[in-house]
Amino acid sequence: MATTPLLQALQGYLQVTADRQQLVTTNMANVDTPGYHTQDVNFQTAMQQVMDQSGNMKLQPASVEVDNLPERPDGNNVNIDRESMMMSETQLQYQMGVQLIKEEFHELLTAIKD
């Protein structure tokens, strides 16, 4: 359990961005696997799941297959440009989450010291 509500939210945010980055990595790894379909996180569902503090176990997966991507003849629809873009984007979002957590700890420390 996190110290402040904001920390709790940021922890969930980092969890979701890390999950998304894992799916992007999986898509990149399967760029040559026949029949593989691009996967992504449904951000809203995933965020609701990590923020839900009822303690119920979630079996609803937050990963979804991405529609509207052109499929190659081997049934694979991974688009390298999309994945590279998503990787940079998710990495920056993760960085932002980490910076906000540091800032929150810094403020906590200030409150303790003053």
Add this chain to the structure above:
Amino acid sequence: MGIFDMMSISASALSAERQRAEVTSANLANAETTHTDQGGPYVRKEVVFSTNNASPFQSVFNRLGGAGSAPAGSVRLTDVIDDQSPAVRRYEPGNPDADKDGYVAYPAINPITEMVDLMSATRAYQLNATAISSAKQMITESIDILKTT
């Protein structure tokens, strides 16, 4: 699970792509091999990739502590298959491997196809190497939270 799984997924892809490059190099190296231990010319090889239990249920199961060696989504090289294309016959009566009509069976290997395959294996390898650097950077950043104050 979590950010360390990213590295093992990318690593599985690195290893699969490396093996693909190896098979392609073997094809290129043996493009003119007319004599093998099994008899006949060298047979062109192809790799078969498959993804490891990528079903959403399996990934949730693994996340909740279910047993699973490789994380869901890893790539495996499941098989190396022989290309069934017929051998190319060239008229070379002086060759010791020539048949009674003077024709020698050469493997049906097109260097251009192999070079394209090799290039795309290299690119996919680079892509996954980049993904590993990205995962490493994310892990480093999380460790930096500890350096606050």
